[in-house]
Amino acid sequence: MSSDNDNDQSTLAIESEAQLSVDTVNVDTIKGSQFWPASTLYVVATPIGNLSDITARAVQVLQAVDLIAAEDTRHSSGLMKHLAVETPMIACHDHNEVAACKSVLERLAAGQCVALISDAGTPLISDPGYKIVKSAREQGYRVAPIPGACAVISALSAAGLPTDRFAFEGFLPAKSQARQKRLEQLVESSCTLVFYEAPHRIVATLQAMAEAFGEQRKAVFARELTKRYETIVDGSLIDLANQVAADRNQQRGEMVILVSGAVSLEEDRSNEEQEADRVLRILLAELPAKQASMLAVQLTGLKKNYLYKRAIVLSSEAE
Ligand code: SAM
Numbered sequence: 001m002s003s004d005n006d007n008d009q010s011t012l013a014i015e016s017e018a019q020l021s022v023d024t025v026n027v028d029t030i031k032g033s034q035f036w037p038a039s040t041l042y043v044v045a046t047p048i049g050n051l052s053d054i055t056a057r058a059v060q061v062l063q064a065v066d067l068i069a070a071e072d073t074r075h076s077s078g079l080m081k082h083l084a085v086e087t088p089m090i091a092c093h094d095h096n097e098v099a100a101c102k103s104v105l106e107r108l109a110a111g112q113c114v115a116l117i118s119d120a121g122t123p124l125i126s127d128p129g130y131k132i133v134k135s136a137r138e139q140g141y142r143v144a145p146i147p148g149a150c151a152v153i154s155a156l157s158a159a160g161l162p163t164d165r166f167a168f169e170g171f172l173p174a175k176s177q178a179r180q181k182r183l184e185q186l187v188e189s190s191c192t193l194v195f196y197e198a199p200h201r202i203v204a205t206l207q208a209m210a211e212a213f214g215e216q217r218k219a220v221f222a223r224e225l226t227k228r229y230e231t232i233v234d235g236s237l238i239d240l241a242n243q244v245a246a247d248r249n250q251q252r253g254e255m256v257i258l259v260s261g262a263v264s265l266e267e268d269r270s271n272e273e274q275e276a277d278r279v280l281r282i283l284l285a286e287l288p289a290k291q292a293s294m295l296a297v298q299l300t301g302l303k304k305n306y307l308y309k310r311a312i313v314l315s316s317e318a319e
Helices: 027-033 056-064 073-082 097-109 130-138 151-159 176-186 199-213 237-246 265-284 289-300 304-318
Strands: 040-044 067-070 089-091 114-117 142-146 166-171 192-197 218-223 231-236 255-259
Touching: 040 056, 040 097, 040 130, 056 114, 056 142, 067 073, 067 097, 073 089, 089 097, 097 114, 097 130, 130 142, 151 192, 151 218, 151 231, 151 255, 166 176, 176 199, 192 199, 199 218, 199 237, 199 255, 218 237, 231 237, 265 289, 265 304, 289 304
Parallel strands: 040 114, 040 142, 067 089, 067 114, 166 192
Antiparallel strands: 192 255, 218 231, 218 255
């Protein structure tokens, strides 16, 4: 693992001035050249670290809307300044979502367009905004996504675990008993599991996962994605838990844990069974069923009764 300095990495990384230069776009040009329907709520993704990850369309929309509903206006004002966005902002977070929702709906009712942003990444993905999007849709307003950075998708794209099926589990419960219960419910899930986790809980969570899913289950720890100290490590859950516990730098910043899906018991059993059948067939060519199954016990480690029954079946098939 790479080692970090002691700086808090949790805020947006500003790597260089160059990456911040975004052309100011004439708002009338945007409205003239793009499909720009009235009364639209835009759900706009912002960077999860590297500020260059904002899309050109996101900048245009942020400049052109009448209002930006931001999770934390103070946090987002830095980004808006760098993007030369001067659109007025209102706060929209978990504690004022009802009032913020009312303000947004009033703007939409007046024919205005509003952008919804969170502190980082895609709004609603472990971030506020659900109530506003739901209400806007229920009231028949157009809701348009402006896609971009998202930690779960970024982590999956680079982890090297199967992505054909995955489950995003977000943050596990903070209390250890509830966390253990949730993990136990996921033990048999065969798709890749993706979790967000906070730095102060990362060691306990990796250890709890090793306990629940088995120490040898394959996993990936993806930290500080798109930032200077980006780290993506794979290994067994117990190895990752030990590595992170031993290195305080790996307990800093923002992190995603990906756990490979359970190999189904059925798949496991049939692999073992297939191997046992192969061994038995070779032995049965030379030996009676009883002796063949006795030798197969030593070669496969499977139960004597099971192997004897299989030996009988395979001998009768061969006759
Ligand atoms: N809406 C965001 C998204 O689209 O990913 C997620 C917001 S959630 C409040 C914050 C959590 O996302 C962090 O605790 C971490 O688990 C994950 N996260 C965000 N940025 C990250 C990054 N750059 N690297 C790794 N994980 C990140």
